[in-house]
Amino acid sequence: MAIISKLGHVIESQQFSRAVLEELIARADEIKREPHRFMGRLAGQVMAALFYEPSTRTRLSFEAAMLRLGGQTMGTDNAREFSSAAKGETLEDTVRIVSGYADVIVLRHNEEGAAKRAAAVSTVPVINAGDGPGQHPTQALLDLYTIRAELSKIDGVRVAMVGDLANGRTVRSLTYLLSKFEDVKVWFVAPPEVAMRDDLKAHLDEHQVPWVETQDLDAVLPEVDVVYMTRIQKERFTDPETYNRVKSVYRIDKGSLERMRKYAILMHPLPRVDEIAPEVDEDPRAAYFRQARNGLHIRMALLDRLLT
Numbered sequence: 365m366a367i368i369s370k371l372g373h374v375i376e377s378q379q380f381s382r383a384v385l386e387e388l389i390a391r392a393d394e395i396k397r398e399p400h401r402f403m404g405r406l407a408g409q410v411m412a413a414l415f416y417e418p419s420t421r422t423r424l425s426f427e428a429a430m431l432r433l434g435g436q437t438m439g440t441d442n443a444r445e446f447s448s449a450a451k452g453e454t455l456e457d458t459v460r461i462v463s464g465y466a467d468v469i470v471l472r473h474n475e476e477g478a479a480k481r482a483a484a485v486s487t488v489p490v491i492n493a494g495d496g497p498g499q500h501p502t503q504a505l506l507d508l509y510t511i512r513a514e515l516s517k518i519d520g521v522r523v524a525m526v527g528d529l530a531n532g533r534t535v536r537s538l539t540y541l542l543s544k545f546e547d548v549k550v551w552f553v554a555p556p557e558v559a560m561r562d563d564l565k566a567h568l569d570e571h572q573v574p575w576v577e578t579q580d581l582d583a584v585l586p587e588v589d590v591v592y593m594t595r596i597q598k599e600r601f602t603d604p605e606t607y608n609r610v611k612s613v614y615r616i617d618k619g620s621l622e623r624m625r626k627y628a629i630l631m632h633p634l635p636r637v638d639e640i641a642p643e644v645d646e647d648p649r650a651a652y653f654r655q656a657r658n659g660l661h662i663r664m665a666l667l668d669r670l671l672t
């Protein structure tokens with residue numbers, strides 16, 4: 365699935381080639397440096413945001429991106445309640461209708477595979493803004509952009525993915541993107557209840573990307589350039605006992621910072637709960653607010669790439 369054509373969909377990280385990733389990063393840099401050059405690029409075009417799950421960053425950064433490019437936006441928050449889904453309309457029928465009103469659809473849904481289903485019936489590009497525990501490819505784009513911006517490289521990077529890896533769509537999407545670069549190594553740090561799924565480990569093996577699975581975060585901190593923390597996602601657990609057992613296993617605090625490399629960075633897709641202590645925010649290695657800001661520029665680059 366390519367994003368080269370004007371009508372391409374953005375469903376999963378595997379579809380991006382390294383060349384397209386580098387092109388998007390370069391375009392995001394240009395947009396950040398000279399935003400005035402991109403004003404009005406998408407004038408007359410409309411983005412529909414269909415969000416069946418809560419969001420702050422993805423929804424608002426996509427809206428801001430479209431508006432800053434001169435386009436317009438419409439949409440529905442809490443679409444399960446406030447769209448005709450509440451009356452029993454299928455996702456497919458909703459997307460058929462909305463694709464007649466908009467030039468692009470940004471979809472967040474609680475079910476894995478929802479974006480692919482939407483793309484199958486849409487006449488305009490569908491962008492997966494998170495499908496349950498499946499993928500969140502545009503988060504991965506901003507994560508990759510952040511790694512390049514903060515460390516001036518992606519090849520050779522050492523990354524620890526920490527927390528709810530079984531349900532973590534951002535971790536899955538970012539790992540798929542990292543597998544396209546050279547000499548990358550990944551540590552999966554998680555309790556067994558929420559360990560990384562086997563399909564992604566098989567993908568890394570297939571692409572000769574070394575990975576390590578461990579529960580010992582302290583031992584990993586001095587080894588890596590990127591610590592990618594994630595929230596234990598309460599909403600994905602059917603058994604409250606399991607959630608309570610794993611919810612506070614990992615927490616980055618000042619002591620953790622002392623174990624990290626001087627030039628490493630701490631990332632988090634956000635929102636956080638208690639897995640990063642607020643005292644950490646002042647440390648220059650805390651990159652998560654800069655990371656969220658990067659979402660604006662990479663999403664502008666993506667919309668520009670899809671719609672011009």
Ligand code: CP
Pocket residue numbers: 418419420421422423494500503633634635
């Ligand atoms: N990182 C992320 O997807 O944040 P939101 O849920 O606020 O969109």
